[in-house]
Amino acid sequence: MTTLRVVVDELIGDAPGGSLRYAEELTRQIIATAPPGCEVEGIVSNVPQETLDDLTARLPGIARLVRLPLARRELIMAWQSGLALPGAGGMIHAPTLLAPLRKHDRVNDGDQIAVTIHDVVPWTYPESLSSTTVIWQKAMAKRARKHADAVVVPTHAVADRLAEFVDLGDRVRVIGGAPATTLRLPADADERAARLGLPGRYALTLGSIMPRKGLVPLIRGIARPEAQSIPLLIAGPDRYGEGSATGVAAAAGLPEDRVRALGYLDDADLAVVLDRATVFVYPSLAEGFGLPIVEAFKFGTPVIHSDDPALVEVAAGASLIVERPSRPDDTDGYAERLAEAIGRVLTDDTLRSRLSILSADRARAFSWRDSAERVWQLHADL
Structure with a gap:
């Protein structure tokens, strides 16, 4: 043996x-x-x-x-x-x-x-x-x-x-x-959505506000008019160090209901949140694989992410790619590019539908x- x-x-x-x-x-x-x-x-x-x-x-x-x-x-x-x-x-x-x-x-x-x-x-x-x-x-x-x-x-x-x-x-x-085999829609999806207070449309992301994850420019991008006033939900911890996602949102002048930290979600809740998201945005600056975008693909959710090479490789053309900051002080430029990408997905029904089809198709590769x-x-x- x-x-x-x-x-x-x-x-x-x-x-x-x-x-x-x-x-x-x-x-x-x-x-x-x-x-x-x-x-x-x-x-x-x-x-x-x-x-x-x-x-x-x-x-x-x-x-x-x-x-x-x-x-x-x-x-x-x-x-x-x-x-x-x-x-x-x-x-x-x-x-x-x-x-x-x-x-x-x-x-x-x-x-x-x-x-x-x-x-x-x-x-x-x-x-x-x-x-x-x-x-x-x-x-x-x-x-x-x-x-x-x-x-x-x-x-x-x-x-x-x-x-x-x-x-x-x-x-x-x-x-x-x-994606995890346990990440699947539960029978009580509607009840979970109601408990989580999911809005009719929202952008979803995952992670903390550590600089590598790119959530700070994303939150600032949500404050820009190009983002069409869409709410941003964040799966993951609200706090990192002395700061928080909600604190960044407040500093950007956003009302309380525009950015919400959901905390850690179990697989059933995460499946519901991914499935009902209008768009999944993953602005991370450096990844090894990018499991969150693969999990979003599983539910046919349109995906936007940075041009980090690992994410580009994993997505293989099934997503909308945004150029990362070329230098550390380019966070405002990155925020603007993220907002523009979100706006494109929200306003272009054909693009959104195409990304959804590509997303579901790409999920089969994993x-x-x-x-x-x-x-x-x-x-x-x-």
Whole structure:
């Protein structure tokens, strides 16, 4: 029996985020697509039995979970130092950089390690992460350069940019993600829409007001006449640092009902909000994949986004693209371009209909099953 061991420690966190969603969806499909004669084990830090039982329930079909002797914090430090731990060998796939990256013998012992780097933010926008996270990510990327047999990235754009910072040679493989399988319209969609107070038409975005996400110029763009007075709903946290999205809106002279922070939404609420949005706007300046636009595609929602290379690659012509600021002080210009794009979608019925059709069609290109099968093929090639 051939065993693929997946590091599933990312699943023990309760904070919502793309890496948790990616790890859980991919692992489930790796289990579901296991070739004949193959099985999947999970590797996890030293968690309580209750957490282990929960993980087993969330990953149906997993052969077993291997609990390592160290708690998560200690495991992170141990693997950063290259410390060998019992139970962390064999054929390993890590949906993040958290992996036992150390010298091993792939040819004679059959050991192999594939890790995942989701973006180049630690190098390009380090201020958007904690200093500890930046140091750890860079250190683990260096370990991957020395010891990983393959490095998975979500887009060719990330592969190209990553090569500027870490020389991984020909070991990089592009395997993207897909919308969550749990992101679907619930039977009580009307009741949820009423509870959320969704207006008849609205622009939707996702994220916080950290500079990299581009929400501040978007909010300022909503204040411009080109945006046709459409309300902006924001899925995600209202506050970032000392500021808030509603505070930015107030400073831009917008009334309270023009910009609303919805906070974190469960998948059912998010599906309703995405499905009923007039347009989804994603002004982020730097992404690795851009899962939010793929989620919007799933519901045939017209999408506007920045010309970040990863977003352009993922959208593949199914969206309206807005040029990012050419320099840090060009936020007013970016706000104007975003407002103009929103105005175009709102006033041009033909464009809006075409974007909706392209969006729904593009969504069919993304499948967790396909991603998982490519992971199996990657390890077979190694």
